Amino acid sequence: MDILNAIVVLLNFVIIPATAYGAQLALGALGVTLIYGILRFSNFAHGDTMAFGTASTILVTWGLTGIGISIAPLPTALLALPFGILITMVLVLGVDRVVYRFYRRVKAKPIIFVMVSIGVMFVMNALTRFLPGIGVDDIRFADGERFLISVRTFRDLTGLEEGLAIRTTQAITVVVAAICVAALFWFLNRTRTGKSMRAFADNEDLALLSGINPDRVVMVTWLIVAALATTAGTLYGLDKAFKAFTYFQLLLPIFAAAIVGGLGNPIGAIMGGFLIAFSEVSVTYAFRKVVSYLGPEGWQPEGMIQLLSTDYKFAVSFSILLIVLLFRPTGIMKGKSI
Amino acid sequence: MKKILLASATTLALAGGAHADAHGPVTLGVSLGFTGPLESLAPPMALGAEMAMAEVTASGQLLGGKAVTSVRGDSTCIDASAAVAVAERLITSDGVDGIVGAMCSGATTAMLTNVAVPNGMVMISPSATSPALSTVEDNGLFFRTAPSDAAQGVVMANIILERGIDTVAVTYTNNDYGLGLANSFQAAFTAAGGTVTLVAAHEDERADYSAEVGALAAAGGDALVVAGYVDSGGSGIIRAALDTGAFDTFVFPDGMVGQALVDNFGAEINGSFGQFPGTDSNGADIYHNLATAAGFDGTSAFSKEAYDAAALIMLAMQAAGSTVPADYAKHVMDVANAPGEPIMPGELGRALELLAAGQDIDYVGASAVELIGAGESGGNYREIEIKDGEIVTARFR
Numbered sequence: 001m002d003i004l005n006a007i008v009v010l011l012n013f014v015i016i017p018a019t020a021y022g023a024q025l026a027l028g029a030l031g032v033t034l035i036y037g038i039l040r041f042s043n044f045a046h047g048d049t050m051a052f053g054t055a056s057t058i059l060v061t062w063g064l065t066g067i068g069i070s071i072a073p074l075p076t077a078l079l080a081l082p083f084g085i086l087i088t089m090v091l092v093l094g095v096d097r098v099v100y101r102f103y104r105r106v107k108a109k110p111i112i113f114v115m116v117s118i119g120v121m122f123v124m125n126a127l128t129r130f131l132p133g134i135g136v137d138d139i140r141f142a143d144g145e146r147f148l149i150s151v152r153t154f155r156d157l158t159g160l161e162e163g164l165a166i167r168t169t170q171a172i173t174v175v176v177a178a179i180c181v182a183a184l185f186w187f188l189n190r191t192r193t194g195k196s197m198r199a200f201a202d203n204e205d206l207a208l209l210s211g212i213n214p215d216r217v218v219m220v221t222w223l224i225v226a227a228l229a230t231t232a233g234t235l236y237g238l239d240k241a242f243k244a245f246t247y248f249q250l251l252l253p254i255f256a257a258a259i260v261g262g263l264g265n266p267i268g269a270i271m272g273g274f275l276i277a278f279s280e281v282s283v284t285y286a287f288r289k290v291v292s293y294l295g296p297e298g299w300q301p302e303g304m305i306q307l308l309s310t311d312y313k314f315a316v317s318f319s320i321l322l323i324v325l326l327f328r329p330t331g332i333m334k335g336k337s338i
Numbered sequence: 339m340k341k342i343l344l345a346s347a348t349t350l351a352l353a354g355g356a357h358a359d360a361h362g363p364v365t366l367g368v369s370l371g372f373t374g375p376l377e378s379l380a381p382p383m384a385l386g387a388e389m390a391m392a393e394v395t396a397s398g399q400l401l402g403g404k405a406v407t408s409v410r411g412d413s414t415c416i417d418a419s420a421a422v423a424v425a426e427r428l429i430t431s432d433g434v435d436g437i438v439g440a441m442c443s444g445a446t447t448a449m450l451t452n453v454a455v456p457n458g459m460v461m462i463s464p465s466a467t468s469p470a471l472s473t474v475e476d477n478g479l480f481f482r483t484a485p486s487d488a489a490q491g492v493v494m495a496n497i498i499l500e501r502g503i504d505t506v507a508v509t510y511t512n513n514d515y516g517l518g519l520a521n522s523f524q525a526a527f528t529a530a531g532g533t534v535t536l537v538a539a540h541e542d543e544r545a546d547y548s549a550e551v552g553a554l555a556a557a558g559g560d561a562l563v564v565a566g567y568v569d570s571g572g573s574g575i576i577r578a579a580l581d582t583g584a585f586d587t588f589v590f591p592d593g594m595v596g597q598a599l600v601d602n603f604g605a606e607i608n609g610s611f612g613q614f615p616g617t618d619s620n621g622a623d624i625y626h627n628l629a630t631a632a633g634f635d636g637t638s639a640f641s642k643e644a645y646d647a648a649a650l651i652m653l654a655m656q657a658a659g660s661t662v663p664a665d666y667a668k669h670v671m672d673v674a675n676a677p678g679e680p681i682m683p684g685e686l687g688r689a690l691e692l693l694a695a696g697q698d699i700d701y702v703g704a705s706a707v708e709l710i711g712a713g714e715s716g717g718n719y720r721e722i723e724i725k726d727g728e729i730v731t732a733r734f735r
Binding site for chain 1: 556582583
């Protein structure tokens with residue numbers, strides 16, 4: 001029995017990575033859920049909006065470090081984030097004006113909106129790759145201190161056999177995500193615009209009757225979504241790596257999170273994000289080491305104690321999605337059913 | 339209609355073959371992936387093969403002074419039907435006497451089994467490395483100057499064991515290259531008494547590899563063998579493994595050894611090691627100089643092997659005294675291997691002279707050719723290690 005080491009292994013390989021990943025998914029799912037709630041369609045371009053936002057943040061980061069500005073030990077990208085958000089806001093407002101506004105005017109069915117958003121997704125992905133210096137390569141733009149605690153320091157400090165690493169980016173992810181969520185909820189529940197957005201989401205006709213300006217609601221929604229997407233993308237890119245293509249793959253877990261939580265429900269989106277992240281990581285994690293620390297001294301289980309091979313990582317969010325749609329289509333938090 | 343087509347194709351083949359056999363110049367097909375995912379490698383390879391042909395033509399020694407001309411064909415890398423079509427064109431309408439190619443393993447297999455073997459044509463591939471080609475039914479017509487990936491697995495197993503490491507975990511990029519290498523390595527390593535704790539695939543083009551590394555870490559091992567690509571998933575795996583402290587010694591096969599490796603990780607991977615095809619024979623240097631003089635980059639991957647492939651065909655023709663594939667195919671192994679006078683690049687004229695005089699030669703060439711088994715390069719590897727954030731050569735094997 002060696003509970004301490006078991007806990008450390010579990011923290012290092014499951015809990016810490018899943019928490020950071022969950023926070024990133026939650027921010028992404030919030031964006032998807034807001035669009036679904038207020039604009040009433042599933043925005044497939046969300047992953048690539050994140051990619052574009054991250055790419056513009058990277059460009060600003062490079063510009064800042066180029067003229068010698070940095071905020072070490074924190075990554076410069078945090079300073080660049082507001083500029084990245086502004087650029088993305090301009091883009092999504094432009095897209096809304098050029099593309100979505102027409103379909104709103106003709107009152108197109110949601111499925112048409114979804115198809116349109118898939119088109120926007122392709123264009124946005126191409127646009128991201130055309131940005132100067134972005135291309136299709138892996139980009140790591142996390143500067144500053146890499147670790148809050150590195151494996152070696154932790155081992156030296158505690159004398160334990162197992163190491164524990166907390167990357168600066170993981171801590172930043174959780175903190176920034178918490179701030180964003182708090183700000184969003186304050187905005188939705190306390191401000192006039194936020195309340196009008198919720199009214200618009202609940203009942204469009206009633207909201208229009210009571211004098212809410214629909215164009216304004218749509219614009220504010222896009223602005224918030226751009227901010228959320230850029231933040232989520234930048235945090236993901238800081239924590240892992242940025243590549244123009246990989247954000248598309250985030251679409252599945254993000255949608256799974258939003259749907260599991262209940263589409264259109266912000267609290268559900270956050271819960272869904274963490275649920276998906278923890279399932280993805282723990283279902284594919286091999287618990288052999290943890291179990292061998294918990295078992296008697298010197299004993300090691302034969303197999304890997306792994307529910308699913310890591311090849312099936314994406315299958316996890318997909319199966320959760322299917323189960324939820326089959327048995328509780330409105331999600332955990334009673335969102336809209338789809 | 340089909341019959342007419344077939345008949346005319348056969349007539350063409352006969353006519354072309356007869357024409358080539360009589361007196362005209364010797365024609366060699368250079369069938370490489372000029373378009374496709376490895377297109378940047380093809381031009382220096384073709385130029386290498388053509389340099390050997392020009393050298394032989396200039397020497398005026400081949401079968402009483404025959405000239406050698408090259409016909410290029412684009413066999414692509416991933417389109418088997420394009421590869422088959424180009425092989426048919428080369429054999430039936432261009433009437434080639436031998437083919438240098440193809441480039442990728444899939445294209446090579448398609449050309450060989452569908453066209454070359456039925457037509458009795460010799461193919462020497464400079465760059466197909468799939469282990470499956472070692473056992474393919476080729477009627478003795480197929481050779482390659484590139485080593486099979488299986489050879490690298492054995493070399494890697496030996497290097498690891500010699501460094502006193504006997505338990506490793508393996509991760510490979512989920513494609514034919516990665517799987518083939520991982521399998522051959524696992525077989526060799528276990529046979530030599532080592533233990534492989536886990537063999538797990540990883541996908542390229544992902545942002546996050548913490549789950550993969552988590553499983554590998556749980557399996558444990560003294561080192562992690564990363565059979566991936568340095569510009570893609572391989573580096574992601576190493577990053578995640580270093581961050582979580584899962585492994586600190588890594589083993590790098592050829593897909594991982596590159597400047598990007600030390601650019602990405604520097605001193606963090608000190609003490610890791612690996613191997614990639616390379617030789618200390620000065621044939622490579624001679625070849626580089628020849629290539630530079632000819633105006634192309636001889637250091638480009640598999641350019642040397644292409645030169646050697648073309649040279650082997652022509653030397654075998656000289657040894658057989660015939661340009662008929664069925665005759666000279668039997669002599670490819672003889673001219674490539676000892677005993678005999680060693681032949682370096684740029685000495686093809688002398689080699690032809692020696693052969694004409696009935697003497698043996700041992701073609702060393704640009705890539706230190708030594709054909710083993712069913713006629714493939716045994717492979718020469720450069721063992722490297724990471725010291726102070728730099729790749730240094732430990733030894734050649």
